[in-house]
Amino acid sequence: MESPNTLFHKTKERGLHTLIFTLLLMVFISVISYTPSDISAITGGKLEHQYSNLFGALGARISYFMFLSFGLGAYPITILIFSSAVRRLLNLNIHKTNWIYFLSIIFFASGISTCLGCYPDFMPSLCKSLNISQIPGGALGSLLANPEHGWLYHICNRLGCVILSLALISYSLYVFMSFDWPKQHTEKVDADDEPSFTPNNSNTIQDEEKEKNTFAQLKNTLASWFQTKHDESDALQEVSSEAAPEYLPAVSEEISTLEKAPEPSPRKSSKKNKEALGEQELPLADTLPLEENLDHIIEDEKPHEIFSGQLTEPQQSTQTTRYKLPSLDLLTNGDSEIKISPEEVQRKKDIIQETLEHFKIKAHMGEAFPGPRITLYEIIPDKGVRIEKISSISNNLSMELQAQMGIRIITPIPGRRSVGVEVPNDEASSVWLRAMVETKDFKNSDAMIPIVLGKDISGNTSVMDLARAPHLLIAGATGAGKSVFMNCLIMSLLYRFTPDELELILVDPKKVEFAPYANIPHLVCPIITEAEQVPSALRWASFEMDVRYDLLAAVGVRNLSDFNNRKKKPTEPTEDKNGNSIPEKLPLTVIIVDEVADLMSNKNTRAEIENSISRIAAKARAVGIHLVLATQSPRTNVITGVIKANFPTRIAFQVSSYTDSMTILDGKGAEQLLGRGDMLFNPPASSNLLRIQSAWTPDEDIEKVVEFISKQQSQRFKDIVKTGSAEIANGTDGEDYASDDEQQDSIISQAMDIIRRDKKTSISYLQRKMRIGYNKAANIIEELEDIGFLSAADHTGKREILDDIYKNPEEPS
Numbered sequence: 034m035e036s037p038n039t040l041f042h043k044t045k046e047r048g049l050h051t052l053i054f055t056l057l058l059m060v061f062i063s064v065i066s067y068t069p070s071d072i073s074a075i076t077g078g079k080l081e082h083q084y085s086n087l088f089g090a091l092g093a094r095i096s097y098f099m100f101l102s103f104g105l106g107a108y109p110i111t112i113l114i115f116s117s118a119v120r121r122l123l124n125l126n127i128h129k130t131n132w133i134y135f136l137s138i139i140f141f142a143s144g145i146s147t148c149l150g151c152y153p154d155f156m157p158s159l160c161k162s163l164n165i166s167q168i169p170g171g172a173l174g175s176l177l178a179n180p181e182h183g184w185l186y187h188i189c190n191r192l193g194c195v196i197l198s199l200a201l202i203s204y205s206l207y208v209f210m211s212f213d214w215p216k217q218h219t220e221k222v223d224a225d226d227e228p229s230f231t232p233n234n235s236n237t238i239q240d241e242e243k244e245k246n247t248f249a250q251l252k253n254t255l256a257s258w259f260q261t262k263h264d265e266s267d268a269l270q271e272v273s274s275e276a277a278p279e280y281l282p283a284v285s286e287e288i289s290t291l292e293k294a295p296e297p298s299p300r301k302s303s304k305k306n307k308e309a310l311g312e313q314e315l316p317l318a319d320t321l322p323l324e325e326n327l328d329h330i331i332e333d334e335k336p337h338e339i340f341s342g343q344l345t346e347p348q349q350s351t352q353t354t355r356y357k358l359p360s361l362d363l364l365t366n367g368d369s370e371i372k373i374s375p376e377e378v379q380r381k382k383d384i385i386q387e388t389l390e391h392f393k394i395k396a397h398m399g400e401a402f403p404g405p406r407i408t409l410y411e412i413i414p415d416k417g418v419r420i421e422k423i424s425s426i427s428n429n430l431s432m433e434l435q436a437q438m439g440i441r442i443i444t445p446i447p448g449r450r451s452v453g454v455e456v457p458n459d460e461a462s463s464v465w466l467r468a469m470v471e472t473k474d475f476k477n478s479d480a481m482i483p484i485v486l487g488k489d490i491s492g493n494t495s496v497m498d499l500a501r502a503p504h505l506l507i508a509g510a511t512g513a514g515k516s517v518f519m520n521c522l523i524m525s526l527l528y529r530f531t532p533d534e535l536e537l538i539l540v541d542p543k544k545v546e547f548a549p550y551a552n553i554p555h556l557v558c559p560i561i562t563e564a565e566q567v568p569s570a571l572r573w574a575s576f577e578m579d580v581r582y583d584l585l586a587a588v589g590v591r592n593l594s595d596f597n598n599r600k601k602k603p604t605e606p607t608e609d610k611n612g613n614s615i616p617e618k619l620p621l622t623v624i625i626v627d628e629v630a631d632l633m634s635n636k637n638t639r640a641e642i643e644n645s646i647s648r649i650a651a652k653a654r655a656v657g658i659h660l661v662l663a664t665q666s667p668r669t670n671v672i673t674g675v676i677k678a679n680f681p682t683r684i685a686f687q688v689s690s691y692t693d694s695m696t697i698l699d700g701k702g703a704e705q706l707l708g709r710g711d712m713l714f715n716p717p718a719s720s721n722l723l724r725i726q727s728a729w730t731p732d733e734d735i736e737k738v739v740e741f742i743s744k745q746q747s748q749r750f751k752d753i754v755k756t757g758s759a760e761i762a763n764g765t766d767g768e769d770y771a772s773d774d775e776q777q778d779s780i781i782s783q784a785m786d787i788i789r790r791d792k793k794t795s796i797s798y799l800q801r802k803m804r805i806g807y808n809k810a811a812n813i814i815e816e817l818e819d820i821g822f823l824s825a826a827d828h829t830g831k832r833e834i835l836d837d838i839y840k841n842p843e844e845p846s
C-alpha cells in the first residue's frame with residue numbers, strides 16, 4: 034500500500050513527464066511538418082496567413098526556431114530528443130533526470146550543427162527548399178564552424194571541427210543509448226517501493242532487464258527512424274541529384290555498432306549443482322507471492338563450488354531481481370530532538386564555574402555541545418593552570434551538579450585548547466534508528482559497511498565502517514544496551530545489503546536475542562545457539578577465508594572490493610589453483626556472537642574458538658569476513674590478550690568497575706557511563722574515545738523489517754554447523770590431530786581416496802573436502818608424502834600422485 038506522500042510524488046512525477054513528453058511531441062510534429070512558406074509569414078509579420086504547419090502559427094515558430102538554430106541538424110536533434118522522451122514515458126519506473134542527460138542533448142546539437150556548419154555548401158537545393166540556404170548547420174553551426182567566421186574553425190580547421198563534432202555526437206549517442214538510469218545518473222523517487230537511499234549494489238537485475246527492454250525500444254525507434262531518413266534522403270538525392278548526406282551513415286554506423294554490442298551470456302542452469310552441493314532450500318510460506326518466480330529464478334543461477342560438497346557459493350542470482358531493500362517507512366519515526374534548554378545549559382555552566390573558583394582554578398567557561406543524553410561543557414583554563422587540577426575535582430563537580438553518574442572529564446578536548454566536562458542532561462532524548470538511517474551521513478557514507486552507532490556528544494550522527502574496523506568487540510554490563518546496539522548493527526546491514534551481497538552468521542547462546550532474525554535470507558545457517566556448534570561455524574569461516582584468498586590470487590587482486598569491482602579480462606582463469614570456479618562476486622560475511630563468555634567458558638570449545646577467532650581476526654579483513662563479538666563479562670579470561678590484540682575497534686557500554694573498563698578500553702571511563710545505550714567508542718587506529726548515545730529501534734520495527742525481507746527470498750542454508758559434540762567429546766575436533774591409530778589410518782585412507790578420485794593434491798582442497806582444519810590437512814599431506822603416496826612439492830607448490838605404489842585396490846591393475 035502506497036503512502037499518500039509517495040502517491041503524491043509519483044503522480045507529480047508522472048504528470049511532469051507527461052507534460053515534457055507532450056511538449057517534445059509538439060516540437061517533433063512542428064519540425065516534421067515544417068513548411069518554408071510559413072517563414073515569410075513569420076518574418077514578414079503577415080497576420081492573415083494560412084499556416085501549413087500541423088501546429089499552425091505556434092508550430093511554424095517552433096520549427097523556424099529549430100531550423101534557424103540548428104539548420105538541417107533540427108531533424109536528428111528533434112528525433113533524438115523525442116525518442117528519448119518516448120523511452121522515458123515507456124519506462125514506468127520514474128527516475129529523475131540529471132544534468133548529464135541534458136548536457137548530452139546540448140553536445141549532440143552542437144556536434145551536428147558544427148559538423149554541418151563546416152560545409153556551407155552542403156545540399157544547397159535542400160537548404161534552399163527549406164529556406165535555410167547557406168546555413169546547413171544553422172546559427173550555431175555557422176557561429177562555430179563556418180569557414181569564414183566560425184571561431185572553432187579558426188582554431189582547429191575543418192578536420193578539427195569534424196573530429197570534435199563526431200566525438201560529441203558519439204558521446205551523446207552513447208549516453209542516450211546506454212544511459213543507466215538507476216545506477217549512475219539518477220535517484221529513485223519511488224520511496225515506497227524502494228529504499229529512500231540507493232546503496233552501491235542495490236540496482237536490481239529487474240531494473241537492468243527493464244533498462245534493456247527500454248534500450249531495445251529506443252534502439253528500434255532510432256534505427257527505424259534512420260532507416261526512414263535514409264530512404265527519404267535517397268529520394269531527395271534522386272530529386273535533387275545531390276550527394277548523399279554524410280552525417281546519416283555516420284550516425285547509422287553508431288547505431289549498428291550499438292546493435293552489435295555483445296549480449297550478456299546466458300546463465301547456466303544450477304539445479305543439478307544445487308543438488309550436488311547439498312543445499313538446503315527451505316520452503317517459503319504458502320502466502321508468498323514470489324515463490325513460483327523464485328523457483329524459476331533459482332534454476333537460472335550460476336553456482337560456484339566454494340566450499341566442499343556441502344557448501345555453496347554466494348548466489349550471483351537473478352533472485353536479486355525480486356529483492357528490494359526495506360523501506361524506511363517500516364521504521365518508527367520517533368522524536369529525536371535534543372531536549373536541553375538554554376537555561377539548563379547556563380545553570381550548569383554557572384555551577385561548573387563556581388566550583389572551579391572554589392578550588393581556585395583559574396579558568397572560564399567556553400562553549401557547550403549538547404548531545405542526546407550528555408552535554409559537553411568546555412572549560413578554558415588560564416595560561417599556566419595545570420589541567421590535571423580540573424580532573425582532580427571530578428567528584429566535586431559530580432556532587433555540585435547532582436549527577437550520580439556520567440560525569441567524565443576530557444583533558445584536553447582533542448584539537449582544542451580546553452578541557453571538557455561531560456554532564457548528563459536533565460532530560461534524555463532517544464536516538465531513533467530511522468532518524469539516523471535517514472541522515473546524509475549514513476545515506477551518502479562512502480563506508481563499505483556502514484553501521485549506525487548513534488549520536489555523538491554534539492548531536493551528530495555517528496557511523497562506523499565495519500570494513501575498516503575490521504572486527505568489533507563490544508562489552509558492557511547486563512542491561513547496558515549491547516543487544517539494542519547489535520539490533521541496530523544488524524538493521525544497518527539489512528538496510529544496505531541484499532542477501533547476495535551479505536552473509537550473516539548469528540551466534541546467540543542466550544537463544545532469545547537474535548531470535549527475531551531467524552527467517553532472514555542473509556543467514557548462512559540457522560541461528561547458532563549451542564556453544565558446541567560454534568567451532569565448526571568458525572572453521573567454515575576459516576576455510577572460506579582460505580578459499581577466498583585463493584580466488585583473489587587467481588584473478589590477481591588484493592581484496593574483496595577489488596575482486597567485486599574488477600573488469601573481467603578475457604584472460605581471467607575460470608578456476609583457481611584448487612579447481613574452484615571463480616565467481617563474478619563474493620559476498621561480505623559478518624559473524625556476530627552475542628555472548629562470547631558463554632563460548633569461552635566451555636572448556637571443550639574454548640581453545641578452538643580462540644584459535645579460530647584469532648586466525649580469522651588476523652587475516653580475514655581483505656576477504657570481507659568480519660567478526661563482531663559481544664560480552665557482558667569483560668574479564669581477561671574472556672577478552673584474552675589474543676582477542677584484544679586482534680580487535681582494535683571496541684565499544685564499551687556501562688561496566689561495573691574500573692577494572693572492566695581497563696579490560697575493554699585499556700583506560701577508564703566505561704564505569705562512569707549512564708547505561709541504556711550510553712557508550713564509549715574506540716575507533717580503529719585511534720586512542721580518542723568518542724562518547725555516543727546508541728541508536729534504538731523498537732522490536733516491532735525489527736519484526737516488520739524481517740517480515741518484509743524474509744517474504745522476498747527463501748533461506749538457503751549451507752551445511753556449516755556440525756553438532757560437534759561427539760567430535761569434541763573424543764578430542765578430535767579442530768587442530769587436535771588424532772592420536773588414535775585406527776582413526777588416523779581411516780583419515781589417511783579417506784584422504785588418499787579423495788586425492789585419487791579428484792586428482793587434486795593441495796592442502797586447501799583436502800581441507801575443504803574433508804572439512805578439517807588447515808593444520809590437520811597439512812599434516813595429512815605431509816604424512817602422504819612420508820609414506821610415498823605424494824611427491825614432495827615442486828617450486829610451484831604442486832605435488833604428484835605416486836599412484837604406482839598405492840594403486841587403488843578397486844581399480845584394475
Ligand SMILES: Nc1ncnc2c1ncn2[C@@H]1O[C@H](COP(=O)(O)OP(=O)(O)OP(=O)(O)O)[C@@H](O)[C@H]1O
Pocket residue numbers: 463464509510511512513514515516517518665709710711726727728729
Ligand atoms: N540506545 C538505547 N536507547 C534507549 N534505551 C536503551 C538503549 N539501549 C538500551 N536501552 C534500554 O536498556 C534496556 C536493556 O538494553 P539491552 O537489552 O540492550 O541490554 P544488554 O546490554 O543487551 O543486556 P544483557 O546483556 O542482559 O542482554 C533496553 O530494554 C532498553 O530499555
